[in-house]
Amino acid sequence: MNAKVEYSLFDDVNKVVDDAASHMDIHPGLLEQIKLCNSIYKFSFPLKNGDGTYTVLLGYRVQHSHHKLPVKGGIRYSSFVNEEEVKGLAALMTYKCALVNIPYGGAKGGVRIDPKKYTVDQLEKITRRYTSELIKKKFIGPAIDVPAPDYGTSSREMAWIVDTFEAFNPDVINAKGCVTGKPLSQHGIEGRTEATGMGVFIGIREAVSVKEDMNALGLKVGLKGKKIIIQGLGNVGYYSAKYLSEAGARIIGIAEYNGGIWDENGIDIERIKVYQTENKTFKGYAKGQFIEDGNSLLTKPCDILIPAALENQITVQNAHDIKAKIIGEAANGPVTQEANTILLEKGIMIIPDMYLNAGGVTVSYFEWLKNLSRVSFGKLEKRYDMKKYEELLLGIEKATGDSFSEEQKRIIIKGASERDLVNSGLEETMVTAYHHMNGVRKEKGIKDLRTAGFIVALERIAISYTDLGIFP
Numbered sequence: 001m002n003a004k005v006e007y008s009l010f011d012d013v014n015k016v017v018d019d020a021a022s023h024m025d026i027h028p029g030l031l032e033q034i035k036l037c038n039s040i041y042k043f044s045f046p047l048k049n050g051d052g053t054y055t056v057l058l059g060y061r062v063q064h065s066h067h068k069l070p071v072k073g074g075i076r077y078s079s080f081v082n083e084e085e086v087k088g089l090a091a092l093m094t095y096k097c098a099l100v101n102i103p104y105g106g107a108k109g110g111v112r113i114d115p116k117k118y119t120v121d122q123l124e125k126i127t128r129r130y131t132s133e134l135i136k137k138k139f140i141g142p143a144i145d146v147p148a149p150d151y152g153t154s155s156r157e158m159a160w161i162v163d164t165f166e167a168f169n170p171d172v173i174n175a176k177g178c179v180t181g182k183p184l185s186q187h188g189i190e191g192r193t194e195a196t197g198m199g200v201f202i203g204i205r206e207a208v209s210v211k212e213d214m215n216a217l218g219l220k221v222g223l224k225g226k227k228i229i230i231q232g233l234g235n236v237g238y239y240s241a242k243y244l245s246e247a248g249a250r251i252i253g254i255a256e257y258n259g260g261i262w263d264e265n266g267i268d269i270e271r272i273k274v275y276q277t278e279n280k281t282f283k284g285y286a287k288g289q290f291i292e293d294g295n296s297l298l299t300k301p302c303d304i305l306i307p308a309a310l311e312n313q314i315t316v317q318n319a320h321d322i323k324a325k326i327i328g329e330a331a332n333g334p335v336t337q338e339a340n341t342i343l344l345e346k347g348i349m350i351i352p353d354m355y356l357n358a359g360g361v362t363v364s365y366f367e368w369l370k371n372l373s374r375v376s377f378g379k380l381e382k383r384y385d386m387k388k389y390e391e392l393l394l395g396i397e398k399a400t401g402d403s404f405s406e407e408q409k410r411i412i413i414k415g416a417s418e419r420d421l422v423n424s425g426l427e428e429t430m431v432t433a434y435h436h437m438n439g440v441r442k443e444k445g446i447k448d449l450r451t452a453g454f455i456v457a458l459e460r461i462a463i464s465y466t467d468l469g470i471f472p
């Protein structure tokens with residue numbers, strides 16, 4: 001992966017904001033207020049190594065916009081973490097939440113480490129220390145700022161965060177809501193781990209369901225038979241690939257930082273994931289072809305290319321060679337602004353990150369709501385609904401003289417579980433946001449879905465300020 005420090009994701013995000021604003025009537029002062037990061041916290045803390053030496057680590061938490069509180073966004077552990085990146089990712093969270101209508105401002109955090117180089121004990125120490133640094137400055141709390149997993153972190157780190165927060169705040173009744181993406185045993189929610197990948201799947205499914213747009217790309221409607229290349233088989237890449245292939249798409253290439261795998265006949269996602277987990281590489285996998293330079297797969301012919309790793313992956317260097325018809329940005333910021341222009345000129349459709357990977361924060365929102373109400377979804381009404389539907393079916397059978405099959409009864413009577421409700425809320429959010437964004441794109445006569453997404457987001461954020469009378 002070739003993320004460089006001198007590249008500024010924050011500047012790139014702001015270029016799109018300016019472009020979107022040029023299609024709107026927005027007060028320049030208000031635009032400036034929206035674009036800047038409200039609070040930036042950069043700190044260092046020491047880690048004692050096993051041999052008695054110390055490593056000083058660098059941490060960040062950036063709160064981009066306080067137009068809605070709490071602010072929300074993941075924490076990443078990566079050796080590429082730098083201020084411009086965290087600011088850009090925090091800004092993306094603001095626009096992402098606004099686009100999918102989730103009531104949060106945007107934030108992001110990070111620690112500049114390569115987590116692969118640390119033991120689990122060290123990672124726990126780092127996470128707990130990072131959390132106490134946030135607590136000291138009131139940069140975390142269920143009403144203030146609610147982190148979540150991101151690149152290099154998972155539910156394990158979130159469990160350490162909530163445990164540390166509770167230890168310092170025993171009197172905060174909603175303390176569990178200080179972080180999302182927690183394990184189920186720590187008051188997480190069903191479906192959060194899969195949520196971003198599930199959202200990517202739903203987003204792409206919606207995009208390829210629009211006949212007019214597919215005709216323009218020379219593609220058939222639907223996912224069946226679509227050839228897909230994915231970069232990154234981490235949490236987001238894996239679940240995206242899994243749901244897309246279950247829906248009939250064919251994953252023909254997977255790029256990883258240490259080599260890729262290529263198979264025109266389609267890669268079995270479950271098998272390759274097991275192999276990768278065991279061997280830490282695709283090298284030696286029995287089927288398909290191992291490709292030393294994984295990133296060379298990005299420029300192979302396919303219908304849909306899904307970068308699901310880091311930002312700054314499709315740049316001026318490789319944009320001209322991209323042969324995909326659709327790019328689905330599962331990662332945050334994988335296509336630079338310059339590359340975006342080249343791709344649009346080539347007639348490629350880009351489903352933007354701020355929309356496509358919003359499934360994660362959407363289900364985080366449900367988890368936070370569950371934590372605030374301290375009851376799991378479906379717990380109160382499930383049995384009540386089951387009885388009601390049972391009565392209804394009996395009534396219909398009596399009135400018509402017909403009877404339902406056992407299978408029909410099972411489907412209709414079954415009350416909604418937490419997972420059912422999470423999936424329903426996620427699908428509703430992703431489907432509504434896609435068609436809204438695509439509608440604005442057509443209405444404004446613009447090519448780019450990203451610009452349309454930013455227009456929707458900016459309109460929503462601007463209203464929060466103008467309704468308060470802060471700006472005209």
Ligand code: GLU
Binds near residue numbers: 072146148149362
């Ligand atoms: N890290 C994820 C993102 O970039 C999820 C953030 C969250 O759930 O707060 O959208």
